Amino acid sequence: MSIDGQSATGPDETARPTAGATALRRAIVVGGNRIPFARAGGAYAKSSNQDMLTAALDGLIARFGLQDERVGEVAAGAVLKHSRDFNLTREAVLGSALSAETPAYDLQQACATGLETVVGLSNKIKLGQIDSAIAGGVDSASDAPVVVSEGLREVILDLNRAKTLPQRLQILSRLRPKDLAPLAPGTAEPRTGLSMGEHQALTTAQWKVSREAQDELALNSHRNLAAAYGAGFFDDLVTPYRGLSRDGNMRADTSAEKLASLKPVFGRNLGADATMTAGNSTPLTDGASTVLLASDEWADARDLPKLAAVVDAEAAAVDFVHGKDGLLMAPVFAVPRLLARHNLTLADIDYFEIHEAFAATVLSTLAAWEDEDFGRTRLGLDGALGKVDRSRLNVNGSSLAAGHPFAATGGRIVASLAKLLHAKGSTDGRPARGLVSVCAAGGQGVVAILESV
Amino acid sequence: MADKYTQLVNQGLGKNVAKRLGLPQPALLRRYRPGQPLIAGPVVIQGDSAAADQLGAELLSWDLDVRRHAVPGEKLGAIILVLDEVERPEDLGRTVLSAAASLRDLAPSGRVLTVSRPAAEAGSPAAAAARQGIDGLLRSLAKELRAGATGNGILLAEGVDITSPSALGAVRFFLSGRSAFVDGQFLKISDAGGTLPEDPDLPLAGRIAVVTGAARGIGAQIARTLHRDGATLVVVDLPAAGDHLAAVANEVRGTALQLDITRADAGQRIIDHAVQRHGRLDIVIHNAGITRDKLLANMDPARWDSVININIAAQLRINEALLASEHFSQSPRIVTVASTSGIAGNRGQTNYAASKGGVMGMVRATAPLLAEAGGTINAVAPGFIETEMTARIPLALRETARRLNSLKQGGQPADVAETIAFLASDSAGGITGEVLRVCGQNLVGA
Numbered sequence: 001m002s003i004d005g006q007s008a009t010g011p012d013e014t015a016r017p018t019a020g021a022t023a024l025r026r027a028i029v030v031g032g033n034r035i036p037f038a039r040a041g042g043a044y045a046k047s048s049n050q051d052m053l054t055a056a057l058d059g060l061i062a063r064f065g066l067q068d069e070r071v072g073e074v075a076a077g078a079v080l081k082h083s084r085d086f087n088l089t090r091e092a093v094l095g096s097a098l099s100a101e102t103p104a105y106d107l108q109q110a111c112a113t114g115l116e117t118v119v120g121l122s123n124k125i126k127l128g129q130i131d132s133a134i135a136g137g138v139d140s141a142s143d144a145p146v147v148v149s150e151g152l153r154e155v156i157l158d159l160n161r162a163k164t165l166p167q168r169l170q171i172l173s174r175l176r177p178k179d180l181a182p183l184a185p186g187t188a189e190p191r192t193g194l195s196m197g198e199h200q201a202l203t204t205a206q207w208k209v210s211r212e213a214q215d216e217l218a219l220n221s222h223r224n225l226a227a228a229y230g231a232g233f234f235d236d237l238v239t240p241y242r243g244l245s246r247d248g249n250m251r252a253d254t255s256a257e258k259l260a261s262l263k264p265v266f267g268r269n270l271g272a273d274a275t276m277t278a279g280n281s282t283p284l285t286d287g288a289s290t291v292l293l294a295s296d297e298w299a300d301a302r303d304l305p306k307l308a309a310v311v312d313a314e315a316a317a318v319d320f321v322h323g324k325d326g327l328l329m330a331p332v333f334a335v336p337r338l339l340a341r342h343n344l345t346l347a348d349i350d351y352f353e354i355h356e357a358f359a360a361t362v363l364s365t366l367a368a369w370e371d372e373d374f375g376r377t378r379l380g381l382d383g384a385l386g387k388v389d390r391s392r393l394n395v396n397g398s399s400l401a402a403g404h405p406f407a408a409t410g411g412r413i414v415a416s417l418a419k420l421l422h423a424k425g426s427t428d429g430r431p432a433r434g435l436v437s438v439c440a441a442g443g444q445g446v447v448a449i450l451e452s453v
Numbered sequence: 454m455a456d457k458y459t460q461l462v463n464q465g466l467g468k469n470v471a472k473r474l475g476l477p478q479p480a481l482l483r484r485y486r487p488g489q490p491l492i493a494g495p496v497v498i499q500g501d502s503a504a505a506d507q508l509g510a511e512l513l514s515w516d517l518d519v520r521r522h523a524v525p526g527e528k529l530g531a532i533i534l535v536l537d538e539v540e541r542p543e544d545l546g547r548t549v550l551s552a553a554a555s556l557r558d559l560a561p562s563g564r565v566l567t568v569s570r571p572a573a574e575a576g577s578p579a580a581a582a583a584r585q586g587i588d589g590l591l592r593s594l595a596k597e598l599r600a601g602a603t604g605n606g607i608l609l610a611e612g613v614d615i616t617s618p619s620a621l622g623a624v625r626f627f628l629s630g631r632s633a634f635v636d637g638q639f640l641k642i643s644d645a646g647g648t649l650p651e652d653p654d655l656p657l658a659g660r661i662a663v664v665t666g667a668a669r670g671i672g673a674q675i676a677r678t679l680h681r682d683g684a685t686l687v688v689v690d691l692p693a694a695g696d697h698l699a700a701v702a703n704e705v706r707g708t709a710l711q712l713d714i715t716r717a718d719a720g721q722r723i724i725d726h727a728v729q730r731h732g733r734l735d736i737v738i739h740n741a742g743i744t745r746d747k748l749l750a751n752m753d754p755a756r757w758d759s760v761i762n763i764n765i766a767a768q769l770r771i772n773e774a775l776l777a778s779e780h781f782s783q784s785p786r787i788v789t790v791a792s793t794s795g796i797a798g799n800r801g802q803t804n805y806a807a808s809k810g811g812v813m814g815m816v817r818a819t820a821p822l823l824a825e826a827g828g829t830i831n832a833v834a835p836g837f838i839e840t841e842m843t844a845r846i847p848l849a850l851r852e853t854a855r856r857l858n859s860l861k862q863g864g865q866p867a868d869v870a871e872t873i874a875f876l877a878s879d880s881a882g883g884i885t886g887e888v889l890r891v892c893g894q895n896l897v898g899a
Contacts, residue, residue, distance in 0.1 A: 055696070062699035062709035065730065097703040235692045235711045245693040303730050 025295050027122035027310045028453060032415020033060035034289035035241035037403035038248040040141035044286040047242065049078045049085060052288035053092040053138040056408075059239030060134065060290045064304060067097045072130025074104040075117040076137050076290070079406035079441075080144045081108070089136070110440035111357065112315070113137045114289060114410025119448060121293050122310035131298040135414070137407030138288035151179035189441065191321045196328070196441065197358065201267025201276055203326030204360035207367040211275035214359035215259040218280040218400045221356060225397025226252035233396055237415055249283055249403035266358075280359035285403030289411030291418075306453040308418035308434070313448035314338035320443040328361045330445030331437040332368045336379050338435075338447055346386040349449075350427060351420050351434040353413045354388075356399040361439060396420065410438055414450070421452035455481055456839060456855065459862050479861035480601030483562035485630035485871060487654045487681065491515065492628045494530030494560045497523045499552045504568060504615040505535035511621060523555040531564035531628055532556070537609060539569070539583040549590065556597075564628050565604035567591050568620075571641060574611045588639065595637035595894050596859050603627075603636040603860070603894075610643050613883065618647035622880030625653065631875060634868035636859050637894030640887060646827065647882025656878040658683035661731045663723055665714055666741030668694035670840045671790070673701045674866035675738055678874045680705035684736065687727055689714065714741050714767045720774025724781065733780045736877045739768045739789035742808070744842070746801040757804045764808030769815060772830075776822055785828035786877045789816060790869070793836045793892050809834075813888050820886030829885035831876045836892025839863040858893035 035056050038044045044052060053076055061067055076089040085091070090104040109116045114137030121133035148156070155175055162168045188195050194202075204214075228234060229246055238245075264274035266281065292304075299306050316334035318325035325332075331354070339345060346369070354362045368374050369385040379385060396416055399409055417434045424432035432452040439445045459479040461467035471478050483493070495518040498509050505521075512519045523529060532552050539545055552565075559565070567587055575581035587606065595604035605627045609620060619642045626632050627640075650656040662679045666672040667688035676688050686707030690698040695711045702709035710726050712719055727734040742764045745756035768789060775781045794802050795809025816832045823830050837843060837854045843863065846854065855863035872891050875881055 058703055059695065059699045059709075062702035065702070065706070065708040067703050067706045232692075232713070232716070235713075238692070239695040239699050239709075239711070240693055241696055245695070303732070305729060 024126040025128060027125040028294050028296060028299055028306045029308045029310060029414060029418035029450065030292040030294050030299055030304045031060075031063060031307060032237055032289065032291040032411060032418070033063055033239055034237065034408065034412050034415070035059070035287055036238055036244040036247050037285050037287035037405055037408070038244055039403065040284035040286055042142075042248050042286070043242050043244040044140065045142040047140065047286065048143050049081065049088060049138045049140050049288075050092055050095070052140065052241070052286065053088065053136060054095040055239070055241050056136060056138070056288035056290045057092055057096040057098065057134065060292055061097045062239070063236060064292060066292075068099050069102075070099040071102045071134055072132045073121060073124065074098075074102055074134040074136070075107050075121050076104075076135065077107040077109075077113040077117065077407050078138050078140075079108065079110055079113060080139055080141060082145045088138075108407075109446070110442055110444060111355070111404070111406045111409060112438050112440040112444060112446040113407035114412070115313075115414065115436060115438045115446045115448060116315075116410070118291055118293065118310060118410060118414050119313040119446065125293055125295050131295045133293040134290050135293060136288065136290035136411050137409070139405035139407045140286045141284035141405070142286050147183045149179045149181060149183060151176065155179070189320075189327065195266075197266035197276060197281060199320065199327035200358045200360055201270065201274070203329060203364045204275060205267065205270060205273060206326065207364040209275065209360045209363040209367065211260075213363055214275055214280040215256060217356070217359040217362060218259055219254060219256055221394060221397045221400035222251050222254050223397075224395055225250050225401035228396035233419070237419065247402045249285065250401050254279070276358060276360055280400065282357060282399045282404040285405045287403065287405035287408045289408040289415065291411045291414050307422035308450045309453050311449040311451050312338060312342065313446060314341070315444065315446045317445070318443040325443070326364060327441070327443050328357055328439035328445075329364065329368065330443055331439050331447050332365050333379065334445050334447040335369075335435065335437060336381065336385050338449060342449065344433075346388055348433060349435045350392060350424060350432045351395060351417060352388050352393045353398065353417050353434060353436045354393065355404075355409055355413065355438040356394065357404065357439055359400060362393075365437070410436075413438070417450055421450055425452055455479070456863060458852070477856055477861045479856070480561060480599075482601045482633040482860065483630045484633045484865070484867060489630065491517065491625065492530035492564065494518070494528050494563070495520050496531045496533060496628070497521070497529055497552070497555055498533045498535060500535030500548045500568075502535055502538040504537045508533065508535060508568070508615050508624070511616060523558065525554070525558065527558060528560040529555055529558045529563060530560055531566060532559065533566045533568065535615070536567055536569045536587055537615070539580070539587075540577070541579045542583045542586050544583055545586055545590065559598065559602050561600040561602070562630070562633070563598075563602040565594060565598065565602065566624065566627050567604075567606040568615060569606060569608060571608045571610060591639070592637045592894070598859070601633070601860065603632065605632065605635060605637070606639040608639050608641040610641060613642050613645055617642060617645040617883055618649050618880050619883030621649060622647060622875070622878065623884070625880075626875045631871035633871075634860065634864035634891050634893050635872060635889065636892075638890050640884065640889055642883050643885055644883045647884075648879045650878065650880060655683035656880060657736070657874065660684045660735045661687070661727055661733060662736035662738065662877065663687045663689060663727060663734060664738040664740055665689045667701055668697035670842065671835070671838065671866040671869050672740040673697075675740055675870040675873055676701055676705045676707065678867065678870035679736070679738070679877065680707065682874050682878070685731060687723070687730070689723065690741070714771065715762050717770070719767065720771035723771065724774060724778050728780050733783060734775070734778070734785075735781075735783055736786045736788070737771070737775060738873055738877065739771070739787065741767070742790060744802065744805050746805065748801055749803040752804065760804040760808050761811075764805070765811035765815065768812065772815070772819060782826045784879060784882060785823065785826055786881075787819070787823065787828070787830040788873045788876045789830070789832045791816075791832040791834040791888055793834050793890060793895055796834060796890070816888060817886045824885065827882070829876075829882060831881070831884060831886070832888040833869060833872050833876065834888050834890045834892065835864065835869045836890065836895035837863045838869060839865055858895040860893035862893065864891055864893055
């Protein structure tokens with residue numbers, strides 16, 4: 001139990017049993033497929049969310065021979081979504097080679113969307129409600145919805161209700177020139193007016209994360225991702241799309257010097273202390289990802305590979321509005337709760353996949369876990385949660401290099417981690433273990449544990 | 454689709470004009486569709502050996518209209534000259550001349566087929582002369598045929614009967630629309646191996662097949678054809694071609710394997726994928742290949758090496774893995790794509806021709822190794838085929854190239870695919886180490 005009454009974020013649920021664990025089945029990650037991620041306005045500038053999600057699905061279907069298969073359920077989502085895409089995932093399924101009798105639903109939890117689809121569908125498989133599922137996510141920052149002004153919207157709706165010509169003319173006369181300007185989608189937090197980058201800049205300063213450390217993390221991300229491509233790691237994880245066969249944001253030849261030469265773009269009001277640049281922050285990105293999940297029986301019956309099991313997950317949220325915690329720090333609380341539920345420590349994890357929204361997000365998270373005082377006062381532990389072995393962190397690169405199409409990041413991470421875990425097999429007589437951590441807008445975060453099969 | 458010129462001269466005004474001006478008049482070829490009759494019209498069998506009678510009885514059991522004597526004026530589907538017992542050149546005349554009278558009655562896309570024995574295996578100089586004479590006779594006759602008709606020969610090795618599975622399989626292949634663009638060619642039946650399919654429209658039912666370079670062009674068409682014939686497909690191409698590959702995989706209800714075949718472990722990865730999903734691997738089609746044309750004087754190491762590596766070295770490495778695998782052991786089949794450039798040579802293609810010549814050498818030398826497992830390996834050598842690649846040849850050159858054969862047109866990717874599907878089938882189990890050209894009897898490399 002926490003000692004300062006922070007029960008909302010403390011490990012107060014450790015006593016909860018893993019409900020009916022004996023009755024639950026395993027949920028297996030069979031594999032994944034994504035399209036290469038493209039910088040916004042780049043190769044996929046003319047592609048819609050539905051186009052990209054359908055392409056990612058079709059690549060997955062081709063990889064595993066799922067043509068005409070009635071999959072238990074498909075769940076995916078997009079953060080930037082047109083109102084016409086109210087049934088985005090089902091429409092993508094109908095446009096794919098899957099059986100038209102495959103049900104689907106949309107889900108939205110900001111940047112955690114992709115991971116949450118994996119969690120939710122895995123739970124359905126574990127419960128025996130479905131035998132197979134495809135989790136996914138897609139986002140286009142290029143083809144983002146543009147909205148008309150509130151003034152114009154009210155006029156249009158009133159016009160629709162008007163019955164006579166004089167009424168219509170009277171309504172039209174309310175229009176002012178400024179009403180005609182369209183509104184671009186904003187990424188600012190509604191309750192603070194600050195962008196995600198500005199929020200992170202506050203957290204970065206709070207945890208005193210240096211520019212050098214951020215640039216180093218970004219450099220590693222690019223180098224690791226490029227090396228993984230070179231080794232053929234993504235041969236069965238990525239299917240080309242629109243002329244792109246590797247992530248458009250990846251800079252295999254970037255260097256510490258190049259990254260150091262970039263000017264800060266967030267937290268500029270901090271003056272000389274501003275550290276966050278375009279190089280150590282993720283760019284706006286377009287892309288889509290999918291993950292094939294199944295019960296052991298379903299996978300075995302089709303002679304499909306089994307890479308990893310989705311063990312458990314935890315969501316958390318923080319009160320960033322009042323400045324108590326940083327906007328992107330929810331995983332800092334979710335991870336200790338999840339580890340405690342399984343009697344694990346950070347040392348028991350073989351691979352860490354901590355989503356690089358910003359290099360500083362990862363480093364702030366690590367700093368919080370290494371902080372004795374934070375561990376005691378906020379996490380309700382005896383001291384610091386512990387240290388993450390950096391050689392186990394984002395070993396094949398992460399969002400800084402690959403890019404971050406919001407809802408697609410979870411699927412990218414889960415499929416890559418599952419393949420890594422499968423290759424590692426077991427260590428010390430136990431399955432290899434991986435931890436996924438994804439922060440999200442609204443001060444939220446979802447984390448999950450996967451185990452090799 | 455036939456090229457625009459061929460379409461033009463096969464209809465109304467275009468047909469008239471071409472005829473009056475004496476322009477080439479390529480025919481619209483009869484191509485195979487499942488369920489269509491094997492051949493349109495009666496089949497006349499000429500020859501007085503036992504094999505002629507046996508073949509006649511067999512074709513009757515296929516519900517064909519078989520004749521031993523032609524009725525003048527009646528349109529014929531095919532003329533088969535059975536010459537397996539000729540001992541001296543003088544023996545040819547009677548059978549050949551009695552067939553000659555029927556040639557004018559051959560229907561469009563009709564077939565002339567010879568059945569004989571290899572000259573190299575003859576017991577006397579006179580027999581060898583007679584047998585080799587059939588080679589010259591058939592190749593000349595094929596050039597005389599019109600309206601899409603073709604002439605081909607079946608060579609029965611000593612001791613192999615016309616009723617052996619592969620001899621009958623070859624007869625069926627040559628009579629059918631599957632061989633539309635195969636002309637002026639001989640195919641040797643080495644032994645009595647092979648089995649005829651239960652359903653001639655599904656000759657590959659239950660077989661697990663891998664096609665490399667399957668993302669587009671001829672490779673994609675091979676995948677479609679093998680799928681139509683009943684095979685379960687694993688399609689392979691470079692990771693960078695994965696989007697096209699996925700579309701092909703979804704079309705043929707198979708699985709896509711994104712793999713660079715020049716990787717050292719490519720063979721093992723292909724086997725692993727097939728075994729994981731299907732428990733074994735039966736058919737491998739080496740179709741992946743590239744051209745990097747340059748006169749040898751201007752050749753750079755990158756162009757030379759990439760062509761050799763992809764077109765032949767990779768195949769050798771993959772075959773090594775296949776031969777060592779217990780999972781490639783149920784009447785395994787390898788069919789590889791050579792080229793008429795590898796036979797006749799082609800200016801600017803020293804690297805390509807070296808690689809394709811290499812493919813043919815590999816096929817002959819690998820045949821005995823595969824025979825131990827009841828397997829076969831053969832090559833198909835396409836001539837001018839209408840693909841995205843040949844569409845990029847400048848118009849004048851392209852137009853010349855596609856007319857330089859007896860059928861006066863380029864072949865379709867489906868023509869190559871049909872021949873490959875036949876060589877990959879169980880009924881071709883007695884055919885190995887062969888190179889079969891799909892070139893419309895191209896004047897090049899004849």
